[in-house]
Amino acid sequence: MGTTPFLLQKHAILRTDSQEVIREHVAHYLCPHRMRLFDGPRLASRLSAVSLNQLAIIELQYGANVEIDPVEESNVYLFRITLEGQGTIVYADRQVSMVQGGITVTSPCQRALIQTSQNCHNIIVRVPRHRLEQRLSYRLEQRIDLPIIFDHYFPEHYPGTVFLLDTIKYFARLTDSLDQQNAPRQQIKLMEEYLYDSLLGLFMNNYSQRLSGNSAPLPHYVKNAKTHIDQNLKQGIELDTMASMVGVSKRTLQYGFQQFIGLSPKAYFTQQRMKSVHQALLDAPRGHRVTDVIMQHGINSPGHFSAQYKEVYGVTPVQTLQSNREHTTGNELANVWP
Secondary structure (H helix, E strand, O other): OOOOOOHHHEEEEEEOOOHHHHHHHEEEEEEEEEEEEOOOOOOOOOEEEEEOOEEEEEEEEEOOOOEEEEEEOOOOEEEEEEEEEEEEEOOOOOOEEEOOOOOEOOOOOOOEEEEEEEOEEEEEEEEEEHHOOOHHHHHOEEEEEOOEOOOOOOOOHHHHHHHHHHHHHHHHHHHHHOOOOOOOOOHHHHHHHHHHHHHHOOOOOOHHHHOOOOOOOHEEEEHHHHHHHHOOOOOOOOHHHHHHHHHOOHHHHHHHHHHHHOOOHHHHHHHHHHHHHHHHHHOOOOOOOHHHHHHOOOOHHHHHHHHHHHHOOOOHHHHHHOOOOOOOHHHHHOOEEE
16 A cells, blocks of 8 residues: 555545445546456555535545546546556557656546556546536637547646646645535636636647637636735735745746746746836836835845846836926936936
8 A cells, every 4th residue: 555645535435445335436436437456455445535516536546456447438537646656547559657746637538448556546636528628618719629638648847737736735625614515606616617727728738729829817826926916016025925825835836827927926026016117217206216216116226127127128217217208307317316
């Protein structure tokens, strides 16, 4: 058996050595399948699960060498993070290894056998095919003509890998505090749509190029961090503090910004602060100096900032201030910081 603790321990469903019992429960939470037990240790299976509306997150360890053969009508996508151990996914034309820390994706239109070792420990997101296709059609604003096919494997340090694991942890914590029977349906719907959008945007698939021309909704943590930056351009930011504030790791926050904003959090802050300085110079009242605006924005290296500013706007801060018709002219400009 493996040694990695279960992330969804609070949502434990069963422990069993019965092949029939674990097969029935996995069929219920994941998809109908046939199961074959290889020679070796007996089953010592563990299963935890979090279910929303039609989306489900399952943590599974068989404790034995098994082969899973999903039946053809299994209309679900399975995003599988291997937390420990190893396994193999066998397609008609290739084999894909399940590697610790990486993500493997099986699509319903591609038949595959899943073989896992004794200590293989996976956490799996089950996504109904029709819901993901509906969301893609909504995003593209047209009906889709081909099934969605994802790349088979994403390594440990791929941005989407870190994001998905953190999102699973977030959903698990959230459901701990939700009464699933009384939770607002709209809240559950928004949670699922958020994950569908993220999977389509972060994990390469045959529609990725078409989606790249459409603006993806920002994940909650990117949106909150972006708002925090926008509201604190004059105070500065601390990445560790901001990541903690929005409830994700620093690395996830950096990847999220790069994926959805196209800049690191630091680069976004610098960009927005420069825009704020530029606008403040254009709006500066009579008698205001460049140094006044610079210092109000918490900038301690005016010379370096001025060089950066000129690279972006093609003029110095002083020249921007001089273009302000409401500002002082003539000899008064001699008193402005160059």
